[in-house]
Amino acid sequence: MKVKTSAPAKRIIHAEQFFRKLPELAIAGDEQSVDRIAYELLNLLMKAVDADIGQISLFPLGGRVEKMCIVKDGEPWLRTDKDLHLYNPSKGYAGRMLATGETLLVKDIWTEPNGNGPNPFLEIYPYMDANYVADIKKPVASTLFLPIKRGIEVFCVIELSRYRHKPSFTQDEQAPLDEFAAQYGTLIINYILDTKNRIALNTVHHKLNILSRLIASDAKVDYTDAVSVYRTMSAADLGFAFFRRGSGYDKHALRIVAWYGEETMEVYFPEFQPSSDSLLCDRSEISYPFEGDSTCRRLHRFRERINSASVIKRKEQKFLLKVIDSIRSYVVYPLHMLGQDLGSVHLASSRNDFCKFLQMSPFLSLYNSLLKSFLLNERVAELLSEISLKIHNPGFYCLAGLKSALLQENPALLNHPKINTALSGLDALLSDLHEKGKILKCRDRNIDLKQWLAAYVNQISSRQPDIEINFEVKDVSPGRYQVRANYEQLETVFENLFSNSIRALNERRHHGSAPAGRIDIILREQRKASVVCFQDNGMPYKTVSGRGTPQMKQIMKELGGKFRKYDRPYRVYLTFPHLNVADTEK
Numbered sequence: 001m002k003v004k005t006s007a008p009a010k011r012i013i014h015a016e017q018f019f020r021k022l023p024e025l026a027i028a029g030d031e032q033s034v035d036r037i038a039y040e041l042l043n044l045l046m047k048a049v050d051a052d053i054g055q056i057s058l059f060p061l062g063g064r065v066e067k068m069c070i071v072k073d074g075e076p077w078l079r080t081d082k083d084l085h086l087y088n089p090s091k092g093y094a095g096r097m098l099a100t101g102e103t104l105l106v107k108d109i110w111t112e113p114n115g116n117g118p119n120p121f122l123e124i125y126p127y128m129d130a131n132y133v134a135d136i137k138k139p140v141a142s143t144l145f146l147p148i149k150r151g152i153e154v155f156c157v158i159e160l161s162r163y164r165h166k167p168s169f170t171q172d173e174q175a176p177l178d179e180f181a182a183q184y185g186t187l188i189i190n191y192i193l194d195t196k197n198r199i200a201l202n203t204v205h206h207k208l209n210i211l212s213r214l215i216a217s218d219a220k221v222d223y224t225d226a227v228s229v230y231r232t233m234s235a236a237d238l239g240f241a242f243f244r245r246g247s248g249y250d251k252h253a254l255r256i257v258a259w260y261g262e263e264t265m266e267v268y269f270p271e272f273q274p275s276s277d278s279l280l281c282d283r284s285e286i287s288y289p290f291e292g293d294s295t296c297r298r299l300h301r302f303r304e305r306i307n308s309a310s311v312i313k314r315k316e317q318k319f320l321l322k323v324i325d326s327i328r329s330y331v332v333y334p335l336h337m338l339g340q341d342l343g344s345v346h347l348a349s350s351r352n353d354f355c356k357f358l359q360m361s362p363f364l365s366l367y368n369s370l371l372k373s374f375l376l377n378e379r380v381a382e383l384l385s386e387i388s389l390k391i392h393n394p395g396f397y398c399l400a401g402l403k404s405a406l407l408q409e410n411p412a413l414l415n416h417p418k419i420n421t422a423l424s425g426l427d428a429l430l431s432d433l434h435e436k437g438k439i440l441k442c443r444d445r446n447i448d449l450k451q452w453l454a455a456y457v458n459q460i461s462s463r464q465p466d467i468e469i470n471f472e473v474k475d476v477s478p479g480r481y482q483v484r485a486n487y488e489q490l491e492t493v494f495e496n497l498f499s500n501s502i503r504a505l506n507e508r509r510h511h512g513s514a515p516a517g518r519i520d521i522i523l524r525e526q527r528k529a530s531v532v533c534f535q536d537n538g539m540p541y542k543t544v545s546g547r548g549t550p551q552m553k554q555i556m557k558e559l560g561g562k563f564r565k566y567d568r569p570y571r572v573y574l575t576f577p578h579l580n581v582a583d584t585e586k
Contacts, residue, residue, distance in 0.1 A: 013048045013180045034195050038069035039076055041188060049173045051160035053140055058156055059089045063361030065235040084129060085237050087351055092124045097145040098154050103178055104145040107168040142168035146177050148185040156189045200233055200363040208370050213488040215378045224266050227257040233364045235357045236347035237261060238323050243343040258323045267316045290332040291355040329354040337372040399426055449481045449530055450523060460498055467505060467517040474524040481530045483576040489555050496548040497534050504538025528578045535571035
């Protein structure tokens with residue numbers, strides 16, 4: 001009598017659990033949201049097939065090629081200090097999967113070559129990050145490469161691996177993964193990318209807003225910060241940005257911002273005459289994108305120039321040479337606009353044949369276009385200022401001399417209608433020129449802090465409906481809450497405060513702490529000043545750049561006020577001095 005053996009139960013991936021969690025995971029709307037969604041997705045798939053290590057990698061032809069998330073033993077492995085740009089994803093087993101568009105099941109990625117050809121992984125692993133190989137690749141054997149597609153294009157791969165002592169994956173275990181990927185894969189990854197794009201758009205807006213304020217306030221532009229977007233939003237692990245001033249006393253001056261991984265340096269050349277066929281020359285007929293590699297004569301010519309430069313420091317020279325010598329592929333985007341040569345951006349890679357992955361993503365292209373406008377605006381502001389200074393004071397001096405001479409030689413001529421009209425017109429022209437020279441600059445004014453802050457809080461509240469924001473005015477006499485400032489200064493200070501609080505509240509929400517997120521703002525009169533108390537009930541978080549507090553302190557100092565910060569509980573006090581009677585009448 002034959003005994004019937006029951007077939008193994010079909011593995012089921014419970015997608016509904018993931019989708020129920022999705023709103024909670026995405027509510028923060030920041031980079032943490034992307035990490036949490038990717039982490040939950042990997043854990044779901046890893047548990048379904050008993051995998052030990054999971055990875056999500058993005059393969060866009062334009063933009064950032066990256067390991068987006070790596071989970072090992074149920075915990076995130078990929079931290080901020082392990083920023084892994086992939087080597088050319090067309091190589092290795094992932095390259096095989098990209099070529100076929102089908103799920104790839106490998107019983108042992110470390111198998112020595114046999115009659116079927118070389119092992120694709122063994123060909124590329126010597127070039128991988130050493131920590132990644134030691135922690136993620138060496139412990140595992142059997143691996144599944146699961147493609148996620150848009151139409152026929154594979155734009156993402158989910159890689160699941162098992163430790164060596166476990167049995168290899170089977171076709172029966174692969175089947176539910178293929179079913180899940182076909183039904184939900186594209187939807188989920190697109191949702192993650194949409195979240196990343198919203199973050200990218202906010203980043204673009206924030207950087208350009210800061211840049212425009214620096215230009216308008218005539219402060220020193222932080223080119224290093226302006227370039228950070230290219231480093232963080234592209235697949236370029238190294239590169240250059242060149243900025244040409246192009247006017248005034250530093251007509252041929254060049255600022256170079258170079259980066260190598262996380263390290264960035266700004267170098268100033270007081271005199272840099274471009275070659276006739278240089279991308280930094282108006283006469284150049286090259287239109288972007290211009291692609292090149294380590295054999296490019298322009299790259300070698302630039303290296304020789306840096307190597308022989310005596311106007312830069314030795315430390316700067318060594319760093320620039322290190323970047324140049326590490327370049328294997330690059331794409332150049334000239335920053336030309338309205339016939340003006342503003343510089344260029346070189347997105348580069350230490351990998352061969354990587355140009356197609358160095359093309360800008362849509363958001364980075366948007367940033368690049370807007371940056372050219374701001375750089376042109378900076379040049380126009382500087383030119384107008386120079387013209388105004390060159391003509392205004394000497395012009396009025398000459399006009400006064402002409403009137404004085406007429407008064408001495410022939411006073412009656414001053415009353416002649418035609419001469420009087422001409423002199424008055426010249427006076428008006430010089431005054432108008434002086435005003436036009438300041439038109440792109442920030443202008444201080446008397447601002448009603450109570451009205452301005454109420455409107456600003458309403459704007460933030462509409463964008464953050466899940467946060468309770470309370471604004472209260474106490475003991476402020478009529479007319480005593482005016483401050484002398486410009487809108488850009490106030491917006492910068494309060495943008496920093498709200499950004500810090502939102503991060504702290506997101507951190508508290510992530511840890512499941514109650515009660516609901518809350519920000520309290522109190523405006524009151526204290527002696528001869530208006531004081532704003534700003535506090536929230538969030539939790540401490542890891543600082544992103546560390547520039548916010550110094551920037552707020554500097555602005556408050558410029559306004560003649562004070563900035564005080566306390567941690568337990570968190571609160572910030574901003575003190576704005578009252579205006580003098582003469583100021584309020586302006």
